Amino acid sequence: MRIPEETIDRIRQSADIIDVISDYVSLKKRGQNWIACCPFHNEKTPSFNVSPSRQIYKCFGCGKAGDPVRFVMDIENIGYPEALRHLAKKYGIEVAEEQLTPDELIKQNERESLFIVLNFAKDYYHSHLLTSEEGHSIGLSYFRERGFLDNTVQAFELGYSSDQWDALLQEAGRRGYRPELLEKAGLVLSKEGGKTYDRFRGRVIFPIHNVSGRVIAFGARILKTDKNQPKYLNSPETEVYHKSQVLYGIFQAKNAIRQEDICYLTEGYTDVISLHQAGIKNVVASSGTSLTIEQIRLISRFTQNVTILYDGDAAGIKAALRGLDMVLEEGLNVSVATFPDGDDPDSYVRKVGAEAFRSYLSRHSNDFITFKTDILLKDAGDNPFKRAEIISEVIQSISKIPDPIKRQVFFQKTARQLQVDEQTLISESNRMLLNQQKQQVKQQEKAGPSNRVNQQSSVSAPPDLTELLHEFPVESPPTAPKTADPLPSKNRSPLFYQEEECIRLLINYGAHELEPDISVCHYMLSELGTMEFVTPIFNKMLNEIREGFLSSEIRTADYFLRHLNQDFQHQAISLVTVRHQLSENWQKHEIYVPTEVDKLADAAFGNILRLKKLVAEQQMKEIKQLISQTNDPVESDRLMLEYMHYKKVDIEIGRLLGTVIS
Missing domain, CATH: 3.90.580.10 (Zinc finger, CHC2-type domain)
Known part of the structure; x- marks a missing residue:
């Protein structure tokens, strides 16, 4: 297709x-x-x-x-x-493709087929909730009892699963979906005897979406009292669902999180839905699992500010605190808020309303370090040994904060809170950080030192562009070693960087004129002549540019960015993207800073010189090796003359570049 x-x-x-x-x-x-x-x-x-x-x-x-x-x-x-x-x-674009049967769609792509069958299940559960008598009387009644409005049910695509052994399985079979695919998606279970049945029977369904809005799993709550059944049941891990990497409600919340620049983190599905319905849409849930590093990094895509909402369960809060240091370690600004005993975010927002809920959070939210210290101090009382343990534990948390300024602020605040000398906290933290650095050094030593070669900065004299150094012809070394593509950074030679710079100048500025009727592309290709680059990807791009120039076409960045060759695209993106930009403050103060275009002639001239110098050095190295291997005086004299030619080129280029020749 x-x-x-x-x-x-x-x-x-x-x-x-x-x-x-x-x-x-x-x-x-x-x-x-x-x-x-x-x-x-x-x-x-x-x-x-x-x-x-x-x-x-x-x-x-x-x-x-x-x-x-x-x-x-x-x-x-x-x-x-x-x-x-x-x-x-x-973007609402209709893709006109021939209609395939469900079985053909499944064969097309195993991963995509999981998304297809999960979407089918979501539609089935949602339709069953809204159209069936059982769904209305049991599932929809439960959601309305929780206060969920119809538009909320639609927004979260809530559903209901019939209290039958294989209702979903039977409907899927009629649609052409294979039982083994349903099992891979976590929708059905198989007994040892071969009987297959629905996983989520007689439960209200909470579809779990990924960031882009595709359904990847389900959470389900049982409504009847059954001691043999868990209250909540979640999809198992599948190829498309890894619960440690997912946050419930992230698809519905991501825009609000970005706009509000803060994320509220709760524990359950209904907390998210109730707050969303009340207009507090920047909220997600960890779905009953302990917070993971992947979930933290998912939040950090949209904001650096997180407020964790806990109910009044003191034991649960203490257990959760132990795992929150990793949030600090990721550089996020973490606050914590708790609710009165017997309340959770869901019940409290329904009790007081959205405005009072926001007001409560503004008054009762504390930064994580202060909150943790308060909780631990209440437990320790006046016991000096327990207080000493608390101090050590709090210092450990502060030491996880990567920003040194934030660490300093927390040391000042915590010293007052614990009634200890600030310098004592700092000294203990420094000891912890020193131990961490020692561990990092050991790991780096095991990994091995980097052999990255830094590109030398150029200082070149402005050339007379009509004299293109043709008196110093230098061709590629015939036995230059070809390298794999792409080349690992630790194996890159100075020649790699000069070839990269040459292609960068050609695709970014090839059409710029250095003199009337002499473009950068014209000048550099004339100077390079028939030279071949050692790095394969740069050599291929150079040949593409040459082919275009012969056809009176200057192939710049846009040509390579649209190219079907993915290597060309990737390399072009790397060469046209500028990491740092000049501050606008320079212009405000009327300070003129020359741009690269202003010094384009120097850059092109210098790059050609460096390329030729490196190739000359490579030729001299190979000729010296040949001289050491020959016993023929005539051949030795010929090689020596050739060596002196390249030596002369090397010295002259060094003079033009202003470099020191040993």
């Missing part, structure tokens, strides 16, 4: 990179671009860069890069056709 090209073009033209990425990450504007902490790897300082003008993204930390379609593929872990369909649905 194939999506028509005209539909693909329409999807690509409609998909805005900022709009697409904002569904998953909270972006902040910086200059002409947008930045965020990367959703593909753990980081505390933003290195994820999005360019709306070029419709591309690039992470300077992990190297991920692409366009809107590639982002959806990477973030959702789906294939190219699925990513196109995802964007088509987002």
Whole structure:
């Protein structure tokens, strides 16, 4: 099955990179671009860069890069056709494809088939709630008893499962879905005797959505009293559902979290739904599981501020506190609020209403360190040994905070709270941090030192562009070692960086004129002649540029960004994305800072010189090796003359660059 090209073009033209990425990450504007902490790897300082003008993204930390379609593929872990369909649905574009049977859809993609059958189950449960007599009398009555309105039921796609052994299984069979697929999705169970039955029988259903809104699992609550059945039942782990990585309500809450710049974290499904209905939509739940590092990082995509809402159960609060240090470690600003005994967020918001609920939170929310210290002090009383243990435990929590300024503020506040000397807390924290650093050093030593070669900064004299150094012809070393592509950073040579710089100049500034009728592309290709690059990806791009130039076409970044070759796309994104931008304050104070375009002639001239110098050095190295291996005086003299030629080139280029020759 194939999506028509005209539909693909329409999807690509409609998909805005900022709009697409904002569904998953909270972006902040910086200059002409947008930045965020990367959703593909753990980081505390933003290195994820999005360019709306070029419709591309690039992470300077992990190297991920692409366009809107590639982002959806990477973030959702789906294939190219699925990513196109995802964007088509987002922008209301109809994808005209031939109708396939359910069995053919399943065969198309195992992972996608799980989403299909889970969506079928969601629709089945939701329809059963609204249209069947059993759903109305039991399921809908329960939701209305909880105060959920019809639009809330629709927003969370709530449902009801019939109290029959195989109602879902039978309906799925009529639709053409295989029992083994239902079992993989966690919808049915099989007994040893071979009998298969529905997992969620006689329960109200809470579909669990991922960030993009696709149903990945279900939570279900039993309504009748049965000591042999758990009150709540969740889907098992599947290929598409990993409960440690999911937050209930994140799809419905993500925009509100971004706008309010704070996330309320609760424990249950009904807490989320009741608060959402009351207008407090920036709320999610950990679905009864202990908070995990993956869930914290999911929240950090949208905000750095989290308020955890607990009910009045003191024992449960103490148990939960032990696992919250990792939230501090991720750099989030954590607050905690508790409710009066007997109340949870669901019951309290229904009792007092949204405005009073917000007011209560503003008055009763404390930062995590203060809250934890208060709780532990109440337990310790006047016992000096317990107080000493508390001090150590609180220091350990403060030491997890990565920001040194925040740590200092908390030391001052906690010292007053514990009535101890501030310097004592700091000294103990320094000891803990020193031990952590020692452990990190040991791990780095085990990993091995990095052999990254830093690119040397250039100082070049402005050339006469009509004299293009043709008196120093230098060709590629015939036996230069070809390297794998892409090249690991620790194996990159100085030649790699100069080849990379050459391609960067060509695709970013190839059409710029250095002199009338002499473009950057014309000048650099003339200077390179027939030289071949050692790095495969750069050599391929260079040949593409040469082919275009022969056809009177200057192939710049846009050509490679639209190229079907994914390696070309990825490399072009890396070469056109600028990590740092000049502050606007320079312009406000009328301070002129030369741009790269202003020094383009120097940059092109210097790059060509460095390329030729490195190739000359490589040639000299190989000739010296050949001289040491030959016993023929004539051959030795010939090689020596050739060596002196390259030595002369090397010295002259060094003079032009202003470098010191040993």
